[in-house]
Amino acid sequence: MHEVxxxxxxxxxxxxxxxxxxYEGIESIRVKIGKASGVVPDSLLFAFEGMKLGTIAEKAVLxxxxxxxxxxxKSCKKKFTVEEKYVIVCPLCGNLSFQVETGRELNIDxxxxx
Amino acid sequence: xxxxxxTNILEANERIAAENRKIFDEVNIFxxxxxxxxxxxxxxxxERTIKExxxxxxxxxxxxDIAGTxxxxxxxxxxxxxxxxxxxxxxxxDANMIRxxxxxxxxxxxxxxxxxxxxxxxxxxxxxxxxxxKVMLLSIAEGHDKPLKYPLMFQESSALILNKIDLLPxxxxxxxxMKKDSLSLNPKLKIFDVSCKTGDGISEWTNWLQSLVK
Numbered sequence: 283m284h285e286v287x288x289x290x291x292x293x294x295x296x297x298x299x300x301x302x303x304x305y306e307g308i309e310s311i312r313v314k315i316g317k318a319s320g321v322v323p324d325s326l327l328f329a330f331e332g333m334k335l336g337t338i339a340e341k342a343v344l345x346x347x348x349x350x351x352x353x354x355x356k357s358c359k360k361k362f363t364v365e366e367k368y369v370i371v372c373p374l375c376g377n378l379s380f381q382v383e384t385g386r387e388l389n390i391d392x393x394x395x396x
Numbered sequence: 397x398x399x400x401x402x403t404n405i406l407e408a409n410e411r412i413a414a415e416n417r418k419i420f421d422e423v424n425i426f427x428x429x430x431x432x433x434x435x436x437x438x439x440x441x442x443e444r445t446i447k448e449x450x451x452x453x454x455x456x457x458x459x460x461d462i463a464g465t466x467x468x469x470x471x472x473x474x475x476x477x478x479x480x481x482x483x484x485x486x487x488x489x490d491a492n493m494i495r496x497x498x499x500x501x502x503x504x505x506x507x508x509x510x511x512x513x514x515x516x517x518x519x520x521x522x523x524x525x526x527x528x529x530k531v532m533l534l535s536i537a538e539g540h541d542k543p544l545k546y547p548l549m550f551q552e553s554s555a556l557i558l559n560k561i562d563l564l565p566x567x568x569x570x571x572x573x574m575k576k577d578s579l580s581l582n583p584k585l586k587i588f589d590v591s592c593k594t595g596d597g598i599s600e601w602t603n604w605l606q607s608l609v610k
Contacts, residue, residue: 284519291405299401313405320522320548368547370580378583388405395397 288321288388289329293339296393300338305395308339312394316349316387318367323348342393351385409523412491416498416526423503426609427511429489429525431549432533433542434515437559439467440592441533441601442510446474448602453507453609458497460489460514467512477501488519491526508609517542521549529608534578535560540570543577550578555586557601562591 296311315321323346330344352363357377364373372380404410420427430438439459446455457478459467468480479497481489494511501509511527513520521530532553534542537560543550550556556578558571571589578585586604590597 284522288405291408295401295403295405295407299399303399305397305399368551368581390401390403390405392398392400392402395399 285321285325285329286333289326289333292390293330293333293337295390296342297338299393300395303395306338307396308342309394309396310343310345311339312345312347312391314347314349314387314389314391316351316385318351318382318385319388321388347391349384349387351382353380353382353384355380406523409491412495413524413526416491416495419498419503420509420526420528423506425503425506425509427509427525427527427529428605429511429513429520429527429530430533431513431517431520431530431553432515432535433517433538436515436533436535436538437557437592438512438515438533439470441557441559441590442512443470443474444590444592444595444598445510445602445605446471446476448598449508449606450474450476452606454505455508455510456501456503456506458489458494458509458511460493460512462486462514477506483514487514487516488523489513489525490523494525508605517546517549521552529554531555531557533557533559534574536563536567536569536571538569539567540573540577543574543581547581550581550585553582553585555588555601555604557588557590559590559592561589561596562594 292313296308300308327344334340334342350363351369353369354361355372356379358375360374362373369382371378432438455476457471457476459480462483465480468478471478479500481493530553532549575587588597588601590601
């Protein structure tokens with residue numbers, strides 16, 4: 283949800299970093315979006331294409347790395363990764379006592395500038 | 397030329413939420429964020445909570461709505477410090493909105509700050525306010541399919557208040573399915589069956605809340 287404000291947020295951070303490093307424009311922005319973050323990649327892309335116009339990121343490509351949901355089970359002591367967005371029980375042993383480690387990311391990773 | 401950024405896109409909200417958290421810890425106040433769909437009974441639950449706990453702990457309330465002051469007016473009648481936030485269109489409260497009203501409260505004198513979020517089963521779950529605990533309501537009238545349709549809010553909450561149990565004879569809602577599906581999303585969820593209208597189940601809820609506050 284809120285892909286528009288998230289697109290605005292990532293643009294602000296990218297533009298700020300670009301200017302601070304002394305560069306003029308942005309070629310690409312790589313973001314890491316967890317599968318369980320609630321963000322829909324297509325919607326984010328759509329919002330980004332609209333919001334970048336008129337900024338130094340006007341020609342920039344948004345690259346979205348989707349991070350799967352993974353965790354560690356305290357019962358069988360094993361790491362696991364799932365295809366789904368939500369983990370309800372450990373997919374290996376069925377126990378409830380696990381910790382989700384990845385999948386909720388909403389990070390801007392790196393920018394390519396000129 | 398590649399520049400590493402490595403920043404949380406919602407960094408601004410997380411940072412302000414952490415600052416709010418620091419303020420709350422310094423004044424030793426317990427902060428509860430109440431969420432639900434519109435009309436599930438958040439304000440009624442707060443009113444019932446105030447009635448039960450008013451003599452025992454000092455309570456303050458932040459009301460969040462897109463527009464209007466109805467909810468704050470209801471709370472004001474109980475003689476409790478209350479501030480109404482109008483988001484003007486925003487569908488959830490964020491940490492900055494909370495920060496801006498904290499100075500309107502005698503925080504050092506309060507034991508419990510209740511934040512009533514905007515009625516919405518989707519977005520409030522995603523925005524940290526710096527609270528100690530997220531609590532949600534689901535009313536019988538909303539139907540037993542809601543947990544699986546709106547998983548995040550159920551997963552983020554510590555407690556689920558199933559409200560309007562007085563309506564059970566008049567709807568097809570299956571309360572056992574509501575509980576089963578909610579627990580499948582979040583096995584640690586504490587569930588309370590209440591009717592804010594009749595008062596049923598309220599004291600179980602307020603006893604638990606009081607045990608967390610003191």
